Amino acid sequence: MLRLLDPRRAQRVTDRLAGLPAIGAAELQMALLEAGEPVAIFPEGTRRHGRDVVDLFDGGAYLATRLGVPIVPVGIGGSEQILPSGKTLPRPHRVGIVVGDPIQPPLHETGRVRRQEVTNTTEKVRVELQVCFDEALALAGLRSDAPASPSASEVGQHL
Numbered sequence: 001m002l003r004l005l006d007p008r009r010a011q012r013v014t015d016r017l018a019g020l021p022a023i024g025a026a027e028l029q030m031a032l033l034e035a036g037e038p039v040a041i042f043p044e045g046t047r048r049h050g051r052d053v054v055d056l057f058d059g060g061a062y063l064a065t066r067l068g069v070p071i072v073p074v075g076i077g078g079s080e081q082i083l084p085s086g087k088t089l090p091r092p093h094r095v096g097i098v099v100g101d102p103i104q105p106p107l108h109e110t111g112r113v114r115r116q117e118v119t120n121t122t123e124k125v126r127v128e129l130q131v132c133f134d135e136a137l138a139l140a141g142l143r144s145d146a147p148a149s150p151s152a153s154e155v156g157q158h159l
Helices: 007-017 025-034 059-067 115-139 152-158
Strands: 074-077 096-099
Touching (some): 025 059, 096 115
């Protein structure tokens, strides 16, 4: 885990890639993974509210399936209470972090990745992320079956 957090390592990777022309995020992530570096991807694509892990994007599952690298699900619970939507000042709150078991993408014989493989891998990730998130909520002192605090937009809808 320390390897993921070492800023010197990230700087070395950045220095190696500095000579490349401007490339998109997916190409950069692919280059890092091919170089043996870890990559953090948030498959939700945006900050979410509530207790359910839903609507994941397939990009991370596609990269993992194409390159044959495992996906390690990580649930972070309690961070929403630190800086709720619409607030500018953070509040102290306990945060729980749970690291799940690696998910191995399916092996494929050809260089081509089938859509169904990616969809199935994304669903496995969703299920495992939900388990990790529920455990992280419990570590943060939040019951996973308790209603989530409403977001600012939800509060506005009920007024």
